[in-house]
Amino acid sequence: MRRILIVGAGQSGLQLALGLQAKGYDVTVVSNRAPEEIRAGRVMSTQIMFRTALHYERELGLNFWESLAPPALGLGVSVAGNVPGMPGIRRLVDWVGRLDGYAQSVDQRVKMPGWLETFAERGGRLVVHGVTVSDLDFLAPRYDLVLVAAGKGELVSLFARDPARSPYTTPQRSLALAYVHGLGPRPEHPEYDAVRCNLVPGAGELWVIPTLTTSGRADILFWEGVPGGPLDVFQDVEGPGEHLTRTLELLEWFAPWEYGRATAVELTDAGATLAGRYTPAVRDPVGRLPSGSPVLGVADAVVVNDPLTGQGSNSAAKCAASYLASIVERGEEPFDAEWMRGAFERYWATARHVTRWTNAMLAPTAGHVRSLLGAAGGLQPVADRFANGFDDPSDFEDYFFDAAKAEAYVTQVAAAAATRG
Structure with a gap:
């Protein structure tokens, strides 16, 4: 039985671990937090998964929350602007496209603990530990394959930025999100949920995403602001309450059609807000440990796009599915650096379209x-x-x-x- 180590317990790492486990591999997962810590902690991201990504979860029998999460039947786009002779910002464009298969969002504080516990219940080895490069160098000889699925922290330094595939060297958006209860329905389609993307040219974007969180059905209000612009105002926020206040102030000014249904919202919990920024990048998929052993980067560890196009969890699911197929097809052959590059290029054949589109959307329209x-x-x-x-x-x-x-x-x-x- 081939032994595989996966460092990182997000969408890609756990989906891949559970998929390999089902195929009979001896899998160890290293997570920097225990399931109960994740449940009780702060939100980690926004996420909205579309048809293909949800299909990969169903194939593995991991769609535990599908009957509970609100189905988004459409995706709407609004473009804000000024109309000559009329005060304030208005919608110059507004429409909803119907999805061929519904999309869904499940808070990672719900999904990841559930998947971690399932992995352990099925006989997987779960280690709760913050892994360093030296730790990984010590562990690597004990496994046939080591995968790094942690998109942040010291381990990312193992993977060099690929300048030919990475046009940006600084963050392109300032990110700020809040999970809320009490958001009213969109009057244009009160009978069904839809993901909404509001474009504010020159300033940024607002996503509104129906989701399932630890306290039930909720919505995510997610601002993406051009650095230094009028939406980039969350760096000095003191506490969740002030974060929500600023979120709503921006709604009232830049997306009043969304503010009209947000006047009664409240945060879902004390950990329901998050702000930050990061630089989009594509990295060399093969990292070298101090001993020379190769390790393979997974999803965000090697291809990280701005969340502007809502592709993070989708790309993670697609990467996990692609790597699973490559690993199984390898049989008993060694997982050497050449194989690792081939496995990544197989995934990149899909991921390159996401990167090109997202980078184009980050630029002026x-x-x-x-x-x-x-x-x-x-x-x-x-x-x-x-x-x-x-x-x-x-x-x-x-x-x-x-x-x-x-x-x-x-x-x-x-x-x-x-x-x-």
Whole structure:
């Protein structure tokens, strides 16, 4: 039985560990916190998982909360701006695309402890310890394969930044999120939940995500601010209460259509807020320990995108599924550095589309993209296709990045609509 060590207990690390466990591998997981510590701790992220990522969880029988988490049947986009002669910020664009399969969000404080306990109950070896590079160097000879699925901390230094795939060298957004109870329904679609993305050109974005948290159904209010801009105001916040106050102040000024349903919200718990920033990067997937032993980076450890496009947990799930297939197909052959690079490139064939799209969305919005978003407001097939691109970002290659292709696509859809009408 081949022995595998996974350092990191997030979406990718635990999904991969449970998948390998089901295939008969001897798996050890190292987590820096015990399940009960994670449950009682602070929120760790936003997350919204689309059809493909949810399918990978179902395949492994890990969709424990699917009947409890609110299903998001659509994805909506609003674009804020000023209308000449009218006061305040208004919606210049507003539409909802229907998803081919619903999306769901489960607070990591719910999912990760549950998966950790399941892994241990099924006979997996769980070690609660903060691992250093020297620790890993000591442990590595005892395993056939070592995977680093921790996207933060000292271990990330094992993986050198790949400048050819990493255009940014500084954070592109200031991030601030709050989990809340009491958010009212969107009047445009009160009968169903949808993920909402509000674009404030030049300032940033606001995501509103229905979720399941430790206290039940909730919503995530997630601001992404251009550094130094009017949404970048959370560095000096003192406590969760002030964080929520600033969140709502920004809603009232920059997204009043969302503020109207947020006047009665309250934080879900004392750990329901988070703020920070990080630099998007793609890194060399093979790290070398001081002894020379190779280790393979997983998901955020080697490909970290800004959460602007909601791809973090989706990419983690896809990476885990890809690595699982590569490991099983390797059989009894050694997991050497050459194999590691091949396994990563197999994943990168999917991940590159996420990185290209996310990096494009971080830049000032191109004119043809503004036109595309505007066209979606009057052409439902365009709205639906854009929304489903969050599940399969490779589809954006066919029409999103090139002005001529975007114009041709919209013209084709409009002609078809005119024929039907």
